[in-house]
Amino acid sequence: MAMSRSSTNILDRPLGRSGGRAEGSVVSLSAFAYIYSELVQYHQQRAASISELERRLESAGYGVGLKVLEMTAYRAKEVSGRPWTIILLLDAHCSFVPPFSLIRHRRRDPPSRQTKRETRLMSILHFVSSSVWKSLFGKAADSLERSIDHADEYMIIDYEPIASTFVSIPPDLGQLSADAYVSGIVAGVLDGAGFTARVTAHSVKVEEGEYTRQGGNIIPGIPPRKDKAVFLVKFSPEVLTRDAALER
Amino acid sequence: MVAASFHSPPPPTHRPPPFEMGFLHLFIVNKSGGLILHRPLGPTAPKISTNEWLRIGSTFHSLHAIAAEATPVKLPGNKNSAGADDGIEQIEGRGIILKCLQTRTGIKFVLTAEPGTPGIDAVLREIYVLYSDCALKDPFYELEMPIRCELFTNAVDSLIDQVVNGGVMMR
Incomplete structure (x- = not known):
């Protein structure tokens, strides 16, 4: 009955460097790099242009995003540790159940996981840049920024994007990210949550002194990165209209 | 060294090392003898054009193969203890030392340095690690083709910088 967290199911483990839960909850970065490299090569052979290659990679991630949303939203409640869980745990582990009507009443409820569905623009963006990022990469995104010029544009910034750790973009592919x-993946998560958006990745040069990593390089021997990944999220107009309506 | 002292030699209390120590060049040859990377590593490296390097690379590749055949002692399967094809591991001259690390897949990492330079073997192994990290995991690198990975060349430069200035291997 109690949804205990001692699960060792592989689907419950995050992909990333520091799942921090149990031994073996981390997927090897090398294994990921090899398979990602193959994925990029596969699509590169079939794409006629740089933008088509990017579109193909995006659509490969889209389905992942939908699934990640389900999984992360489902798990988010376990982390939050609401009293609901405590009552269930007590119930499961103690032979004596206090005769409080409140608990009895709750016990009859279906074991809902009390997941909060994000309905506001800022909360879903926060959810993506913290919860989703943590479950995928083992760390939160470095910053979440709002565009000054366009109200519908937001930026999620990652100074050490895992996917491109070992990638050197050849000069003839220019602007490819x-x-x-x-x-x-981000587009999939947002779309699945009802926030239709166009998400594009950009590789931007890091300014001098803008970012310094604590605790040495990710990979010993490889110099620190000179570029950051900026994920530009452009919401579709109806999402903004809805959010403005909710504001009132 | 040139014996140049016709005058009465001063009693040598402390002689400077005969050569300035330093790394000269790195070149990498693929399994069919093609040069896939060459890079000067220090200010003392002689200026050699890419065409010359291509020639040196394939010549070295041939000599390496001949050396394995010419040796009177054959190792089992002509493989060395590391499992790679046997062949030249080191060439020494007055002003140069050349060391070669061949991997099991036939890639040869060759480093030239001035005699007395410490840690050549360690640097070679480290470059092998960087190759497997920065080149082999890069989706845009094709096997056996010239290495044009910015990450790899940057990593090699910073490795040499670390070894020359810090004097210690990080790993």
């Missing part, structure tokens, strides 16, 4: 796959 190797993190297009991740932008597809």
